[in-house]
Amino acid sequence: MESVCVTGAGGYVASWVVKELLAKGYIVHGTVRDPDDEKKNGHLKKLEHANERLHLFKADLLDYVGVCTAIDGCTGVIHVAMPVPAGKVTSPQAEMLEPAITGTRNVMNACLKSKVNKVVVVSSIAAIFGNPSWPKDRPMDENCWSDAEFFMKTEKWYCVGKLISEREALEFGKKNNLNVVTVCPSIVFGPMLQSTLCTTNIILLNLFKGKNSFNLLEFDKAEEDIHIPIVDVRDCAKALLLVYEKPESEGRYLCSSHVLKTKALIEMLKNLFPNYNYPTDPCGLNEELNYTCEKIMKLGWSHRSLEETLVDSVENMKEAGLLS
């Protein structure tokens, strides 16, 4: 049976990746920073087949030896771990850049050392969309790279970390003959398996409490009605597995299902769930979003409707006692 390592296994996206891998019969090596932290990682042990096939390894991304131990014996790696900001980043180097860039270098070196066949790195739409010089009439795709200097000037440290780590991972793959593929998801919504809220869970939950917190994701505050690109967490996990399993996958894959303006999103939520106090101040990407996910679609990816994502998210938050 093939073994795959998932970094940051207890997180929102990674937990769904672990669940999918277990369901498909893989042995999973999951890295977590504290295997004894039941609040953060207890849900992993309850996943179907976890008893037989999930092995948790204690490893911070900056602990090269720990990362090597987790990856040893695996034919594949899905590198998901990376801090996602939940407020103003005060020490960019330590909070964002070190774990993103040095952490990804550690994962890449460990993969080379263990002769891993394929590595899938989770990047972000942030590594694509921050490119002010891309022609407005041309849909953004995988050829579009964000501008690091633009991000640095505007102190978008999470975006800097995602951009540099993705670029370096692809370059590392080419230089060392390691099969590296990256996936750039948009904002991930949908049901949680974990019990600790991540940033995008907080953003969605806040919408039902009258608070617009898209700025947590380093978007600029905007007065106008702005665009939110969204993908369901289950579709995102499926995309990562698809890219991992398809021998022909190569390079980068933009992965986003829906794009709509904040006001339209709030209107949709109001129609589905009228009894909440929604925010009135839009915030998010203040530009038309013209992009295409044709590449990943051609690989065989499909996605569910936004309504299904929102309904399942809300049911899940109610079950978790987060919403009345």
Ligand SMILES: NC(=O)c1ccc[n+]([C@@H]2O[C@H](COP(=O)([O-])OP(=O)(O)OC[C@H]3O[C@@H](n4cnc5c(N)ncnc54)[C@H](OP(=O)(O)O)[C@@H]3O)[C@@H](O)[C@H]2O)c1
């Ligand atoms: N959610 C989105 O909308 C979205 C969109 C695009 C891309 N992404 C990317 O998807 C990935 C997962 O994000 P998420 O939304 O699932 O967030 P999350 O739930 O906060 O997951 C982040 C994971 O990274 C781990 N991590 C952070 N710093 C680490 C370090 N120094 N060493 C080891 N592990 C570390 C965390 O471990 P602990 O539990 O120990 O803190 C956690 O498991 C990230 O790479 C993020 O950039 C997310």
